[in-house]
Amino acid sequence: MSEFKPGLDGVIATDTSISYLDVDNEEIVIRGYDLIELAGAKSYPEVAYLVINGELPNHKQLTNFEKILLDDSTFPNEAYEVLKLAPKKSMVMDIIRTGISFLAGFNDESDLMNTSHESNLNKGIRLIAEVAILTANSHRILNNQNIIKPDNSKSFAENFLGMILGHKISSKEAEIFDKILICYIEHEMPNSTFAARIIGSTLSDMYGAFVGGISSLKGPLHGGANEAAIHMLLDIESKGGSKIADKYIMDKLNNKERIMGFGHRVYMKKYDPRALFLRDYIAELESNIQNGKELHKIYKIVEEVMAREKGLYPNTDYPIALLFYLLGIPIPLYTPIFFASRTSGLIAHVIEQHNNNRLFRPRVLYTGPRGLKL
Amino acid sequence: MSEFKPGLDGVIATDTSISYLDVDNEEIVIRGYDLIELAGAKSYPEVAYLVINGELPNHKQLTNFEKILLDDSTFPNEAYEVLKLAPKKSMVMDIIRTGISFLAGFNDESDLMNTSHESNLNKGIRLIAEVAILTANSHRILNNQNIIKPDNSKSFAENFLGMILGHKISSKEAEIFDKILICYIEHEMPNSTFAARIIGSTLSDMYGAFVGGISSLKGPLHGGANEAAIHMLLDIESKGGSKIADKYIMDKLNNKERIMGFGHRVYMKKYDPRALFLRDYIAELESNIQNGKELHKIYKIVEEVMAREKGLYPNTDYPIALLFYLLGIPIPLYTPIFFASRTSGLIAHVIEQHNNNRLFRPRVLYTGPRGLKL
Numbered sequence: 101m102s103e104f105k106p107g108l109d110g111v112i113a114t115d116t117s118i119s120y121l122d123v124d125n126e127e128i129v130i131r132g133y134d135l136i137e138l139a140g141a142k143s144y145p146e147v148a149y150l151v152i153n154g155e156l157p158n159h160k161q162l163t164n165f166e167k168i169l170l171d172d173s174t175f176p177n178e179a180y181e182v183l184k185l186a187p188k189k190s191m192v193m194d195i196i197r198t199g200i201s202f203l204a205g206f207n208d209e210s211d212l213m214n215t216s217h218e219s220n221l222n223k224g225i226r227l228i229a230e231v232a233i234l235t236a237n238s239h240r241i242l243n244n245q246n247i248i249k250p251d252n253s254k255s256f257a258e259n260f261l262g263m264i265l266g267h268k269i270s271s272k273e274a275e276i277f278d279k280i281l282i283c284y285i286e287h288e289m290p291n292s293t294f295a296a297r298i299i300g301s302t303l304s305d306m307y308g309a310f311v312g313g314i315s316s317l318k319g320p321l322h323g324g325a326n327e328a329a330i331h332m333l334l335d336i337e338s339k340g341g342s343k344i345a346d347k348y349i350m351d352k353l354n355n356k357e358r359i360m361g362f363g364h365r366v367y368m369k370k371y372d373p374r375a376l377f378l379r380d381y382i383a384e385l386e387s388n389i390q391n392g393k394e395l396h397k398i399y400k401i402v403e404e405v406m407a408r409e410k411g412l413y414p415n416t417d418y419p420i421a422l423l424f425y426l427l428g429i430p431i432p433l434y435t436p437i438f439f440a441s442r443t444s445g446l447i448a449h450v451i452e453q454h455n456n457n458r459l460f461r462p463r464v465l466y467t468g469p470r471g472l473k474l
Numbered sequence: 475m476s477e478f479k480p481g482l483d484g485v486i487a488t489d490t491s492i493s494y495l496d497v498d499n500e501e502i503v504i505r506g507y508d509l510i511e512l513a514g515a516k517s518y519p520e521v522a523y524l525v526i527n528g529e530l531p532n533h534k535q536l537t538n539f540e541k542i543l544l545d546d547s548t549f550p551n552e553a554y555e556v557l558k559l560a561p562k563k564s565m566v567m568d569i570i571r572t573g574i575s576f577l578a579g580f581n582d583e584s585d586l587m588n589t590s591h592e593s594n595l596n597k598g599i600r601l602i603a604e605v606a607i608l609t610a611n612s613h614r615i616l617n618n619q620n621i622i623k624p625d626n627s628k629s630f631a632e633n634f635l636g637m638i639l640g641h642k643i644s645s646k647e648a649e650i651f652d653k654i655l656i657c658y659i660e661h662e663m664p665n666s667t668f669a670a671r672i673i674g675s676t677l678s679d680m681y682g683a684f685v686g687g688i689s690s691l692k693g694p695l696h697g698g699a700n701e702a703a704i705h706m707l708l709d710i711e712s713k714g715g716s717k718i719a720d721k722y723i724m725d726k727l728n729n730k731e732r733i734m735g736f737g738h739r740v741y742m743k744k745y746d747p748r749a750l751f752l753r754d755y756i757a758e759l760e761s762n763i764q765n766g767k768e769l770h771k772i773y774k775i776v777e778e779v780m781a782r783e784k785g786l787y788p789n790t791d792y793p794i795a796l797l798f799y800l801l802g803i804p805i806p807l808y809t810p811i812f813f814a815s816r817t818s819g820l821i822a823h824v825i826e827q828h829n830n831n832r833l834f835r836p837r838v839l840y841t842g843p844r845g846l847k848l
Binding site: 191299319321473 | 482491493506664693843
């Protein structure tokens with residue numbers, strides 16, 4: 101057996117043609133394209149189609165695809181009932197997970213367990229729509245707000261943000277939200293994608309892979325960073341704002357506390373290309389709220405201190421945290437929205453796993469006792 | 475980066491002191507003990523305590539532990555409501571998963587996300603009781619039967635089997651069911667345990683790890699083998715019985731069809747020690763049902779043919795499939811009961827992962843295109 105690498109650090113777990121982090125060239129490769137080029141020129145549904153199908157859609161393909169992403173005709177009312185039964189103190193990620201798990205039962209078993217490319221594609225694309233509905237309405241129901249169903253006259257991003265906020269969205273806001281969704285869509289083999297593929301490798305179904313993925317992404321070491329980052333920026337603001345931002349971070353660093361939104365297991369000491377792309381949108385939204393300019397100032401100081409002191413640069417969660425805040429999105433939805441975007445990547449990975457499957461079944465380094473007798 | 479091993483075959487994914495498959499010596503090591511010795515001498519709660527805590531319980535520890543395993547005082551009525559909302563065509567594994575996911579919301583967030591040894595232990599042990607309740611009652615509700623709550627005057631095995639069957643259990647039946655639960659309790663690093671540890675490594679919570687584990691175990695390449703095995707034995711019986719069993723298997727082998735319940739990725743061409751231990755109980759139950767003796771005859775012929783033709787021996791799912799059938803357990807519950815037993819192993823692994831955590835984040839071998847331009 102091979103040498104033990106904790107966390108499978110540097111271990112190749114699968115082959116894939118979906119995406120690749122080319123750290124040397126600072127490129128996130130998505131089906132051969134540079135993710136940042138895609139984010140600059142394409143919409144979330146176009147990139148989702150590419151991630152899932154391996155090529156960009158033509159006009160007709162895109163129209164059909166967008167229609168499914170806004171279709172709630174198969175979304176059962178019982179799912180809303182389940183959301184309502186959850187305690188009001190529930191975490192949004194848990195309610196969405198319960199909802200996804202529950203929706204599995206609305207498929208016929210033969211189709212649910214069918215791991216063919218076509219069946220996976222049908223279930224998967226429907227799940228993009230369903231996870232967006234669950235995401236927006238989980239939070240709405242927890243907060244005793246009305247349920248909002250998709251409006252298929254809108255774009256995916258405009259509709260999704262509209263379901264979350266419950267009011268009209270400007271085209272600028274919809275555009276920036278769309279860019280954020282693209283940045284979160286797919287990222288090689290993070291823990292949640294790995295979890296989904298491992299589950300898929302037992303020939304378990306798309307829903308099972310999704311609940312595994314969302315359980316992983318809920319973890320503070322994975323999807324929680326965007327929420328932690330905004331809490332930090334708000335904490336700095338409340339304790340004196342941009343004037344004390346440098347000292348605030350220095351104190352944290354001296355206490356060996358981790359600053360969320362900086363550094364990345366794979367990128368190490370480089371700039372996450374997504375963070376570089378998204379940070380320019382902050383200025384466009386900073387007038388959205390009263391304290392927007394001040395938060396932006398704090399944002400830049402923290403970034404400078406981290407580069408100066410640790411040589412660490414923002415990952416994508418850092419600008420997204422502030423952009424979500426400027427958009428007025430409730431903080432408990434930051435990680436769920438990350439997951440909702442990532443559904444497209446998960447679909448692609450489950451399909452790829454099922455199309456060329458090998459059960460994941462590693463071994464262990466046993467460090468316990470031997471030969472004990474009763 | 476290291477060489478790519480599909481399915482992480484032979485790759486060491488973690489260190490652990492919980493269990494180890496010593497294939498050379500045909501021993502399943504559980505915290506230093508031989509699982510088969512434990513199964514011969516101890517009860518499921520005793521072995522569960524050992525798996526989770528690393529040592530066998532004294533009398534007082536066992537009494538306290540058994541009490542929690544039969545305690546439903548924190549099981550919310552809303553969970554039964556969720557089970558009732560599921561479509562009647564739902565798969566039992568999916569409903570149990572929804573139930574586990576739903577129960578997460580009944581914890582306070584600070585305790586839910588607390589990954590300390592003590593908090594994990596509290597949540598985990600309570601989940602053993604809750605998964606047994608969900609397992610028995612999911613099937614009961616799907617079949618319009620009454621809900622049965624735990625009876626804490628009984629042993630864990632007698633109560634669990636009683637909730638499933640809805641009638642009185644003989645002491646022989648309770649004993650054999652208990653042995654089966656022990657055989658399923660823990661088995662090194664199968665896919666479901668791996669999935670649970672991966673999810674746990676993001677510092678996601680016990681419930682998240684459990685829903686990942688059950689999603690994995692649902693897959694036909696993992697937990698589904700016991701159900702597939704009994705369907706095969708019944709198929710042989712309906713098509714001519716023991717007289718045609720040899721030819722039935724030969725035809726399948728000639729068609730390159732897989733015979734479920736034989737062979738194992740790790741054991742390869744050896745006898746699973748659990749299968750060897752459990753097969754002797756079949757004779758004790760074969761008079762339980764009218765066709766029991768004939769099914770036992772078919773069972774033995776299939777085993778002979780597989781050894782003769784392929785050098786493959788039964789894994790634990792093969793005798794358990796027939797034992798479950800002789801006990802009168804509905805077939806859709808075979809895999810869920812496997813999971814209900816395995817909860818103890820999963821708890822131990824999540825605790826161990828959290829106590830010495832390293833985020834799982836492997837890399838990929840990228841085989842797709844590069845340098846595409848928009």
